[in-house]
Amino acid sequence: MKILVTEAISETGISLLRDEHEVDVRKVTSEELLEIIPEYDALITRSETKVTAEVLARGTRLKVVGRAGVGVDNIDVAAATERGVVVVNVPGANTYSTAEHAFGLLIAVARNIPQAHHALAREGRWDRMSFVGTELHGKTLGIIGLGRIGSEVAVRARAFGMRVLAYDPYVPHSRAEHLGVTLVPSLRGLLPEVDFLTIHAAKTPESARLIGAAELALMKPTARIVNCARGGMVDEEALYRALKEGRLAGAALDVFAAEPCTDSPLFGLPNVVVTPHLSASTAEAQDANGRYIAQYVLRALRGELVPEAVNLPQIPRDGVQVVTDHLPLAETLGSFLAQAFPGHADRITVAYSGELAKHPTALLTNTVLKGYLATQLGEHVNYINAPALARRRGIAVNESKSLTHAPLGENGTLSPASSLITVRSEGPQGAHEVTGMLRRDGGMRFVAVDGLHIDMAPSRHMLVSQHRDQPGMVGRFGMALAARDINIAGLHLGRHQPRGMALMLLQIDEPAPPDLVAELREAMAVDTVQAVTLPLGRQP
Known part of the structure; x- marks a missing residue:
């Protein structure tokens, strides 16, 4: 089969794919993708390639779309589902790298590290008074989304002596207690309590602008925000106004509503730290991303079940x-x-x-x-x-x-x-x-x-008959099958009462041809006879 990879994944992943299939690695425009996608059985992207309903409609051979990263907001999952295309991503591969990056930004925005570096290394200023920061110890961290990444951030925050609150309506209290985290029942209840806020929730239509002007107004003027989740979950215009007007102390952003983002009013503010979507940019995470997405795509191409698919009903691990x-x-x-x-x-x-x-x-x-x-x-x-x-x-x-x-x-x-x-x-x-x-x-x-x-035990080939219970029916079926040299491997008879309607299931060694089935229906005077071929043991 043919696999198209439109954005870079690790050589480990590419090698796994090429062991089984033909792989094209090429960066394409939206127009080029529409033109060439009919040739491919699988498509692997990261965050830039837009896999729209039109792309999926033209990709008549597509069996799987893989996103080598956490989210799938660049893929029309509903359209893929309608067409039976598996959509897979690899949220687990970036867990540690994203948690570490979020915590790095947390420290950076608390202690003004990038600003102090710029003043000393770029401007030659030894200025200790302009960059007085605040300690994490003893402060309250609010986490939105206590999944894999949010949980790892919580562990690190507890090690720094922080009090940790979290808002996640899908996490049981037992999980939060295990992490030493207090669950807060609402976002509005969380925001006034925190000194630092970090976002690790999935981006959905409901969470697209999770933190807007109204939410920012609930926060302390000394609070700081970190976003390593998805761009747009914090209203950047509202955030700019809150920072500019002193209603918020600082922000650290790794993601933006439109990427790549090289120009923003936020970049000119002295209390903002930014990085260009680096949360997954470690050698370890990149290798794991490529390896996992290759494995999932290969399983989908083999026709195997891929439990990690985002458009499958999810099953708890147990x-x-x-x-x-x-x-x-x-x-x-x-x-x-x-x-x-x-x-x-x-x-x-x-x-x-x-x-x-x-x-x-x-x-x-x-x-x-x-x-x-x-x-x-x-x-x-x-x-x-x-x-x-x-x-x-x-x-x-x-x-x-x-x-x-x-x-x-x-x-x-x-x-x-x-x-x-x-x-x-x-x-x-x-x-x-x-x-x-x-x-x-x-x-x-x-x-x-x-x-x-x-x-x-059902067999691959069977005959199912509904008929009036009477002597000789089994023998007559046996003779008809014997005349075609079709062996009976087993049978089961069932009836509700003597001489009433009966059901017969015949296990046969090979499929019954249609003309034999028609002959049985006519010659036996049965209500119906159906040939059945079952997909025994085949993984769906």
């Missing part, structure tokens, strides 16, 4: 293993239901019971939809765009969870530790459902189909 273990089962159940009981579905419900119900299951539901829709849409559908494609086809999707299991019929009891996934479709052709689970050895089992208790 749930990753159990959820990913069930992904092949989820796809298989969706695929089986779509093929065994074809027709338009108005609604698909995915029910989780047992241990699995304790974990986030959105990714599993996406994977059920992938299995279900792939029978109609082929390889175009994946675990990223499946929900959008379901909506487009008028399919409502629901989840339900229960920590206990519903009865599965005679001899159908399960241990409390078992996890079940039930997929139900409802449409003009009626309602149908299938329930599956994993054995302790990881093998799949179907345990119920349309309310009938079964216990069988």
Whole structure:
């Protein structure tokens, strides 16, 4: 495949990519990108390349876009998701370098280090009185965003003897207590308390101008601000006025609303320290950025799951293993239901019971939809765009969870530790459902189909028959398959009552040709026979 790298990443990353694919490293304009993107299967950028909806629309071969850095605000993630393009970034690679840079700026703005350096080294002035600073010890640091980077800044601040407050509505109190940090329930409650403020929140539409004139007015006139997160989260015009008018003591900025930024009114103020987006600019961070983004992109190109993708439902670390273990089962159940009981579905419900119900299951539901829709849409559908494609086809999707299991019929009891996934479709052709689970050895089992208790391992090729229960049906199917030299590997029969409607699942060693399926439907006088080919064991 072909990979386009439009901004510099480490040679380690480039080498990993070239071990498997063809790689072009070239800086391009927006117009050039639109012209050449149809040739590529993957695109790797940093912060300057704008991956717009138009770029994604023209990139008909694109499978993955990688951002070798923290944010993805230069990528239209919604458009990528609609097209099934994986979007990955590497927020963890810059953690230490960004935390250290933020703390360096904190010290620099507190002690006027760059200004004193300029006066002495550039102007030849030995001026100790003009650059009297303030100590960090005993002061209050406010952190907006207590994620990876914010947490590392908190650790360093505590080592300097600072009192640390934080505003982050997504962090549990237990996490803050572990770090020795006091959580404040609102931004407006945080700002009046702090002597220093540092921002480490993600940039979203809601946080685009997190600190504006109203927020600055809440802060002490002796307070100082550090921003190593994303440009624009501090209103630069409002910040300039507050600093100029003495309503704020100082600011240190590594990021700007428009980059590269080489001219700003802020640059002329004596109480401002600036750097040109250097927070990730260490040899270690650059090497890790390139290595991680290469690994994620390669996994996406292989068709493997990339849990780090930003447009996938996120899974807490303690749930990753159990959820990913069930992904092949989820796809298989969706695929089986779509093929065994074809027709338009108005609604698909995915029910989780047992241990699995304790974990986030959105990714599993996406994977059920992938299995279900792939029978109609082929390889175009994946675990990223499946929900959008379901909506487009008028399919409502629901989840339900229960920590206990519903009865599965005679001899159908399960241990409390078992996890079940039930997929139900409802449409003009009626309602149908299938329930599956994993054995302790990881093998799949179907345990119920349309309310009938079964216990069988699905095979890649199957025949599913719905017919009136009567003697000789199994033999007649066997004879028809034998005439085509198709071996039966196993079968399961289920019925609600004698001579009533019965369900037969035949495991066969090779796919049944369409003319044989048509022949079985006519000759056996059955309600329906469907050939099923399942994606067993294939990671979605």
